[in-house]
Amino acid sequence: MSGPGQTPEAPGDTTGESSSASAVPDHAEAPRGVAGLLDVLRPRATWGQLAGGLLCLVLGFAVVAQVQSTKRDTTFATARQDELVGILSDLGQRSERLRGDLRDLEETKAGLQQDAEGEAALKEARERATAYGLLAGTLPAEGPGIELLIGDPKGGVRASHLLDALQELRDAGAEVIQINEVRAGVDTYFLDERGGVLVNGRLLRPPYRFLAIGDPHTMTTALGIPGGVAKTLEGAGATVSITPRARIAVRAVRSP
């Protein structure tokens, strides 16, 4: 196995590393230590050595090329097909997950926007509060309606008549009703009193003037039906005049 460039003391040492460890004399002959290293490094200009050197040159070149190409593109260019498939699958899953996150965030955003439309809900609530305030009688109101004037020259108008008139107006869709200077509410009551009618604790004297906001035509018709409020009042000796108005202002309010 001895090459042309081998040192003179080496030819006998063809044993492996294990046998040289057991055979002390052979072991002593083999170059070792710094001297051995220097012996190995001593240049021997043979064709075999040159070929080895050339191969090492190629190796060094290839190492540098590979290292630099690995540095240049660490991920995809050097990856094999199955690795690429794995990377693609990973990216697909990640994209799916991110898409899910995006959906969640979009939902949150929509929810927040709806919360911002809570502005609209607030507006609606204010409108409803206004409507309820009108119905409860705590707010002044304006709108189309009728004016019902009941004159009582003979003193025949009783509280029940006024109550009937109020109920008739309510049935006809009157939203806001004022009787003289009293705002009618859900608990409005009428009591017969000398010289007039007690409404919500206030004595009203004739003529009684109803201001009702609602559909004028419906209320006029409701009051004027045969045998209705108007007829009953006229039967009691009262004068009834119904005047539809495009704009009726109800100023009287009830304390909440």
Added chain:
Amino acid sequence: MIALIGLAIGLALGLLLEPTVPLWLQPYLPIAIVAALDALVGGGRARLEGIFDEKVFVVSFVGNAVIAALIVFLGDQLGVGSQLSTGVVVVLGIRIFSNAAAIRRKLFGA
């Protein structure tokens, strides 16, 4: 010595020329390099043990590199390229370590 000089020249050339590894060679070059390193370390061990032969070195160097690349190529064709290249690297790594251990014993007696 000539081998070391050649290695140094190769490294210098690579750094100077900044070569690009061709695409068809990219999967196989790292494995071939590891195989060549194994052959290099084995050659160094044989040299220290006095059984070095240039012909054996050259043949084993080229042969190892080519066979390693071929195994990886075959693995790629069979669909087990990454596993097989891992196996080749493991085997070559073990060989490099055992050779390095032998060199260490020869040089330092430990």
